[in-house]
Amino acid sequence: MRYLTAGESHGPCLTAIVDGVPAGLKISESQINTDLARRQSGYGRGGRQRIERDTVEVTSGVRFGRTLGTPIALVVRNRDWENWTDRMAAFGDAPSDLVREVTPRPGHADLVGALKTDTSDCRNILERASARETAARVAAAGIAREFLADLGVEVFSYVTSIGGASFDEDDALMNAPDYKPLAIETSEVRCPDEQATEAMKAEIDRAKDAGESLGGTFRVVVTGLVPGVGGYASAGDRLTSRLGAALFSIPAIKGVEFGMGFEAARRSGSEVHDPIALDKKVGFVRASNNAGGLEGGMTTGMPLIVSAAMKPIPTLMTPLETVNLDTLEVEEASKERSDTCAVPACAVVAESEVAFVLAEAYLEKFGRDNMADIKAAVKAYRQRLRTMAR
Ligand SMILES: Cc1cc2nc3c(=O)[nH]c(=O)nc-3n(C[C@H](O)[C@H](O)[C@H](O)COP(=O)(O)O)c2cc1C
Ligand SMILES: C=C(O[C@@H]1CC(C(=O)O)=C[C@@H](OP(=O)(O)O)[C@H]1O)C(=O)O
Numbered sequence: 001m002r003y004l005t006a007g008e009s010h011g012p013c014l015t016a017i018v019d020g021v022p023a024g025l026k027i028s029e030s031q032i033n034t035d036l037a038r039r040q041s042g043y044g045r046g047g048r049q050r051i052e053r054d055t056v057e058v059t060s061g062v063r064f065g066r067t068l069g070t071p072i073a074l075v076v077r078n079r080d081w082e083n084w085t086d087r088m089a090a091f092g093d094a095p096s097d098l099v100r101e102v103t104p105r106p107g108h109a110d111l112v113g114a115l116k117t118d119t120s121d122c123r124n125i126l127e128r129a130s131a132r133e134t135a136a137r138v139a140a141a142g143i144a145r146e147f148l149a150d151l152g153v154e155v156f157s158y159v160t161s162i163g164g165a166s167f168d169e170d171d172a173l174m175n176a177p178d179y180k181p182l183a184i185e186t187s188e189v190r191c192p193d194e195q196a197t198e199a200m201k202a203e204i205d206r207a208k209d210a211g212e213s214l215g216g217t218f219r220v221v222v223t224g225l226v227p228g229v230g231g232y233a234s235a236g237d238r239l240t241s242r243l244g245a246a247l248f249s250i251p252a253i254k255g256v257e258f259g260m261g262f263e264a265a266r267r268s269g270s271e272v273h274d275p276i277a278l279d280k281k282v283g284f285v286r287a288s289n290n291a292g293g294l295e296g297g298m299t300t301g302m303p304l305i306v307s308a309a310m311k312p313i314p315t316l317m318t319p320l321e322t323v324n325l326d327t328l329e330v331e332e333a334s335k336e337r338s339d340t341c342a343v344p345a346c347a348v349v350a351e352s353e354v355a356f357v358l359a360e361a362y363l364e365k366f367g368r369d370n371m372a373d374i375k376a377a378v379k380a381y382r383q384r385l386r387t388m389a390r
Helices: 029-040 079-083 110-117 123-129 131-150 194-209 239-248 261-266 343-366 371-388
Strands: 002-006 013-019 056-060 072-077 154-162 216-223 253-258 276-279 283-286 304-310 321-323 330-332
Touching: 002 131, 002 343, 013 131, 029 056, 029 131, 029 343, 072 131, 110 123, 131 154, 131 343, 131 371, 154 194, 154 343, 216 343, 239 253, 239 304, 239 343, 253 261, 283 371, 304 343, 343 371
Parallel strands: none
Antiparallel strands: 002 013, 013 072, 056 072, 154 216, 216 304, 253 304, 276 283, 321 330
């Protein structure tokens, strides 16, 4: 299962095509819309989110709520397009009063994109480098999420820090096989702790007042996985590398850690590796989950736990210096309307990327044609694992 997106931030719409989806998968438009709304939410988002009300239109590949096994096309309209029809027109001449973006923002794709593509109007770059594109990814990943959910696999995320405010998680929870923290969706920053939520919001308020921006960290957790998804035989099989690449494809992600992450490098082996035990009902189990549910590039059957770090938003209302691409004078970087902090939204995008990687890995292992055969293959596999443990 793979996806491709198209669309500019202020163009008419974003489009995604998802290929390789098995037939017979039930798709819920409202579930995709819920995920799109989750991606739009979060304390610290800017004015654009007050304009957009993202909803999906499915224009191919689904009939009477079930997939046909053919490419699925999804469209998310940009409501802001009506304010940009002349400045973003596909054809005709540029308006005579067009303001070109010639003061690239440090930290964004503006300067390097302009150098690379031989333009001095950074709008040609930022329209697509904008994380507006991630709305299309979340819509597309709705298909992957439905597929995983049908096999008992759930993907969720929560924020662990914003700026200097952090949520310090209980280790016991992270090591539990049925791990799920509470009250994520009710927190304005997707943090399961009320006090930490308030501290994170206060950080965002302070940053906004100072014309600053913030980044942070979040965690994506996946439960209900069978062991042995992914592979160890070749570099491209390893889920570690595939998940890492998928997460690093999200704008502003600068770090990814699995399970205990970098901390493992400071501990000795016996403190890090997860002892193996036998449970007569389910088969081989683990006493802990420091590996974050991955060994040898494959799922262990414990929850997949992956953390990521998002850098601060590049657009600053108190801008850094830049060089004007027309005059070559030093000036302030441009101040586009912008988010102050988008860590909660980014966590939802990360859920989507993780769901895609896992859906594809499940299809590799259990077949690709239709849901009935895939479900039967998963059931038979679980049964074999139970038999092995007896
Ligand atoms: C959900 C989300 C929202 C974002 N919102 C903004 C924003 O409003 N303003 C901005 O300058 N950057 C924003 N970014 C970050 C930029 O898109 C990103 O820094 C830029 O594309 C450069 O890529 P890089 O940070 O990976 O180098 C956002 C990123 C995400 C994931
Ligand atoms: C529009 C969204 O986020 C945008 C991400 C973004 C950026 O530079 O990444 C810049 C801002 O938008 P614009 O493209 O209008 O400058 C954000 O509002 C969205 O997430 O839906």
